[in-house]
Amino acid sequence: xxxxxxxxxxxxxxxxxxxxxxxxxxxxxxxxxxxxxxxxxxxxxxxxxxxxxxxxxxxxxxxxxxxxxxxxxxxxxxxxxxxxxxxxxxxxxxxxxxxxxxxxxxxxxxxxxxxxxxxxxxxxxxxxxxxxxxxxxxxxxxxxxxxxxxxxxxxxxxxxxxxxxxxxxxxxxxxxxxxxxxxxxxxxxxxxxxxxxxxxxxxxxxxxxxxxxxxxxxxxxxxxxxxxxxxxxxxxxxxxxxxxxxxxxxxxxxxxxxxxxxxxxxxxxxxxxxxxxxxxxxxxxxxxxxxxxxxxxxxxxxxxxxx
Ligand code: CP
Numbered sequence: 001x002x003x004x005x006x007x008x009x010x011x012x013x014x015x016x017x018x019x020x021x022x023x024x025x026x027x028x029x030x031x032x033x034x035x036x037x038x039x040x041x042x043x044x045x046x047x048x049x050x051x052x053x054x055x056x057x058x059x060x061x062x063x064x065x066x067x068x069x070x071x072x073x074x075x076x077x078x079x080x081x082x083x084x085x086x087x088x089x090x091x092x093x094x095x096x097x098x099x100x101x102x103x104x105x106x107x108x109x110x111x112x113x114x115x116x117x118x119x120x121x122x123x124x125x126x127x128x129x130x131x132x133x134x135x136x137x138x139x140x141x142x143x144x145x146x147x148x149x150x151x152x153x154x155x156x157x158x159x160x161x162x163x164x165x166x167x168x169x170x171x172x173x174x175x176x177x178x179x180x181x182x183x184x185x186x187x188x189x190x191x192x193x194x195x196x197x198x199x200x201x202x203x204x205x206x207x208x209x210x211x212x213x214x215x216x217x218x219x220x221x222x223x224x225x226x227x228x229x230x231x232x233x234x235x236x237x238x239x240x241x242x243x244x245x246x247x248x249x250x251x252x253x254x255x256x257x258x259x260x261x262x263x264x265x266x267x268x269x270x271x272x273x274x275x276x277x278x279x280x281x282x283x284x285x286x287x288x289x290x291x292x293x294x295x296x297x298x299x300x301x302x303x304x305x306x307x
Contacts, residue, residue, distance in 0.1 A: 004302050008127040010116045011136035012177040020181055024146050026298035027291070034070060034293055044073035047304050050098050052108045053130070054080040054091075054115075059265050059289055060130050060139070064107050067296035076103070091115065092122055099125055105304065108132075126303050134168045134229060140264050141174035143295040145182060147288045148219055151260055156183035161213040163189040163245065164223030164272050167196050168230065171223060171264045176202050189213035190223075190245060193234040210245050214255055221262040222247055222273045238271055248274040252282065260284055 004019050012020070033041055049068050053061055061077075068075045078098065080086075085094060095106065107128045108116055113135035120127045131137040149155050160179050166172045166188045179186050180203065187205040188195065189212075199206055207213045214220055225241065235241050247261065261273070261283045269275050278285060 003305070007303070008116070008120050008129075009138050009299055009303060010120060010127065010129050012138045012141050012174045012181070013136070015138075015178075015181070017181045020142065020145065020178060023142055023295065023298050023302060024149060026302060027142075027146050027294040030070075030297040030301070031291065031294035034297070040070055040072060042072045043301050044068065044071035044304055046074075047071075047104045048074040048076070048102060049105045049107060049300070050076045050078060050103045051130075052078045052080075052095065052098070052106060052110075054085070054108070054110045055131070057109055057130070059292060060109060060137075063289070063292040064128075064130060064139075064296050064300075067293050067300055070293070071297055071300060073105075073300070076101075091119070095119060095123055099123055105300065128299060128303065131170055133170065134173075134226075135170050136174045136177075137170040137264075138174050138178075139292070139296055139299060140171050141178035142299065143288055143292040144171075144175055144221065144262060144264070145178050146291045146295050147262065147284055148179075148184075148260070150287070150291065151284055152218065155179060157185075158219065159185045159187070159217045160219045160221060161187045161189055161207070161217035162221045162223065163210065163213060163247070165194045165225045165234075166190050166199065166223070167194045167234070168226035169223050171221075175221065176204055180204075187213055187216060191235050191241070210247070211251065214247075214251065214259060217259055219260040219262060220247065221264070223264070224266065224268050224272055242271050246270075246272055246274065247277050249276040249280070252277055252280070258282060262288060265289070 001018050005016050105126045107130050109130040110132050113133035115132045116127055116129035162172050176186050187207055189207040263285050
């Protein structure tokens with residue numbers, strides 16, 4: 001198989017297991033490319049890509065831009081904070097004006113769930129969802145899967161615990177879909193108030209005790225408390241949250257086996273994870289960031305139909 005079954009990357013839910021395997025295999029080749037002295041290949045020459053960010057980002061934005069440049073695409077960047085969105089221009093008008101400049105692909109981050117799906121129904125360009133509200137963040141899940149496979153050799157049969165603010169996390173949902181399609185067992189762990197009501201219907205284990213989750217898993221993916229998406233109080237205080245669900249070195253070292261620690265970033269050091277864990281030999285947080293470029297190169301290359 002050399003082609004994806006979809007025109008866009010809107011979410012992991014729409015991908016087949018074969019699609020995911022193809023992306024991960026293609027990313028392995030691109031990881032080799034970006035570690036060469038000359039990191040650039042001509043694969044997307046003459047393709048123009050617009051990165052539209054309607055919400056803040058460090059990793060995803062830079063990683064997509066670097067991936068596009070490594071593939072020799074022409075790149076334009078848009079941040080809503082410094083655009084005519086501030087003067088009342090709509091999403092469709094904004095995108096149609098950018099597409100009038102002959103753009104082939106759109107990478108979009110947006111605070112509203114479903115924004116990428118909505119756009120795909122109104123424009124012709126290929127769309128990659130770079131995170132839509134609390135819905136999906138497909139390239140994060142793909143780079144997480146790539147990083148687990150790289151570290152453990154396989155994903156099938158591995159036990160992955162996703163710990164923290166599951167309710168507001170697009171990373172959690174995309175990871176659940178991705179890891180299950182690849183044959184992993186997935187557990188979510190966090191306070192009851194930060195679990196979506198439908199969570200058990202996704203076929204995941206649910207745990208509210210951090211130590212039990214950590215003793216069960218091979219990999220712990222620690223998530224940030226998304227205070228910017230919380231309009232009410234979901235727990236008494238950050239201090240109490242950290243006491244019950246924060247991963248520190250004492251807990252990590254007391255486990256019966258050495259687990260792998262992940263975090264999608266940005267980290268709130270001292271809240272969901274302490275610095276000595278984030279920076280420890282068991283953490284693959286910076287490997288995740290490095291792999292993000294290779295995985296995004298694979299997604300762009302495959303969607304552009306250059307395989
Ligand atoms: N992991 C992630 O999406 O980080 P940014 O918000 O910085 O892009």
